[in-house]
Amino acid sequence: MSRTWDGRAFDRLYAGLICDRRFPFGTPEYYTRYRSRYKLLLNRYCSLAPSDPVDVLDVGGGQLALLASRMWGDRAAVADLPGQPQLNYLESLGIAPIAWNLCEHQEPAGARFDFIFFSEVIEHLPLPGHVVLQRLRRALKPGGMLICSTPNVARMRNIVHLVLGRPIMDHMDLPGPNSLGHVIEYSRDDLQWQLEKAGFRDCTVEYHQMHHLPVKPVHRVLSCMGYPLFLVPHFRDNLVAVAVAP
Numbered sequence: 001m002s003r004t005w006d007g008r009a010f011d012r013l014y015a016g017l018i019c020d021r022r023f024p025f026g027t028p029e030y031y032t033r034y035r036s037r038y039k040l041l042l043n044r045y046c047s048l049a050p051s052d053p054v055d056v057l058d059v060g061g062g063q064l065a066l067l068a069s070r071m072w073g074d075r076a077a078v079a080d081l082p083g084q085p086q087l088n089y090l091e092s093l094g095i096a097p098i099a100w101n102l103c104e105h106q107e108p109a110g111a112r113f114d115f116i117f118f119s120e121v122i123e124h125l126p127l128p129g130h131v132v133l134q135r136l137r138r139a140l141k142p143g144g145m146l147i148c149s150t151p152n153v154a155r156m157r158n159i160v161h162l163v164l165g166r167p168i169m170d171h172m173d174l175p176g177p178n179s180l181g182h183v184i185e186y187s188r189d190d191l192q193w194q195l196e197k198a199g200f201r202d203c204t205v206e207y208h209q210m211h212h213l214p215v216k217p218v219h220r221v222l223s224c225m226g227y228p229l230f231l232v233p234h235f236r237d238n239l240v241a242v243a244v245a246p
Contacts, residue, residue: 003046003072010039013070018063024085025061036210037149037238041119042067044240045147049074054114057139059102062090064117069095079109081179102132103175109139116140118148123182126172129191133198133243140245146200148241152207153185155237156229191239200243207233208240 014035019028031038042064045056053073058065062078069076077096080087087097100108103125116136125132136146158168170181186194188205195203209230229235 003049003051005043005046006071009071010042010067013067014038017066017070022089023063024089025063031063033212034210036212037119038063038067040208040210040240041117041147041149042071044242045115045117046072048145048147048242049115055112055141056115056117057098057109057113058117058119059100059136060117060119060121062086062095064119065095066090066093077109077113081177101175101177102135103127107135107138111138111141113140114144116144116146118146120149120151122148122150123185124180126175126180126183129184129186129194130197133194133200137199137245142245144245146195146241146243146245148191148195148239148243149208150191150239150241151182151185152237152239153187153190154234156235157237158185159235186239188239191241195241195243199246201246203241203243205239205241207236208238209236210238 014031017023018038019031021028045064045068049072053075055075055077056065056068057077057079059079062080065076065078068074076094077098078087078090079098079100081101082099087099091097098108100106116139118136122129122132133146140146161168169185170183172183173180188207192203192205195205
């Protein structure tokens with residue numbers, strides 16, 4: 001039996017928990033702007049998860065783990081770099097914290113999760129994607145699922161930056177204790193290859209357009225002018241992948 005999506009419950013919890021100024025990761029303005037991404041990913045999770053509570057890990061900010069725990073009673077955990085402020089905050093809300101630097105040879109989670117959210121993280125990691133994805137695969141139970149989102153390297157923003165002679169990514173550096181900017185972005189075919197190389201099966205990677213506008217006014221104008229191009233999947237901003245651990 002599958003779960004039921006309750007849009008009103010999502011709206012209420014997202015506004016009350018994630019857009020709360022006490023949340024120590026990001027700002028309410030950021031979460032208001034990117035609400036569509038969190039809604040899409042959680043809705044996809046709802047369509048895949050069984051009706052009974054599951055063990056779910058959110059790698060990164062922990063927002064999706066918190067929402068899953070409140071909407072369906074899932075046993076949720078969050079993993080991020082040691083010392084990140086949201087780890088203690090989320091622990092106070094019943095979300096188990098895991099200090100985990102994915103760029104290091106450590107696997108503190110064990111094969112214990114039914115689902116892993118990996119949203120807007122892989123583009124910050126200066127390693128081949130399959131190396132990190134393999135570490136996450138090992139944290140899943142057999143048959144467990146990874147839900148991953150990341151920017152599409154062929155998105156319109158990058159094309160415009162290339163035309164204007166501006167960089168599309170931040171400087172690559174060696175892995176360290178601190179997070180980096182966007183040091184690598186993936187095409188749909190490349191992300192598919194990385195997932196399969198990491199040992200996942202039944203991998204699907206889809207183009208998605210999250211409906212939010214750029215921060216800078218000039219980029220907003222360009223985005224609105226070029227919006228019809230998003231009808232072509234190749235130019236859409238985001239990739240959303242689902243993959244299964246064997």
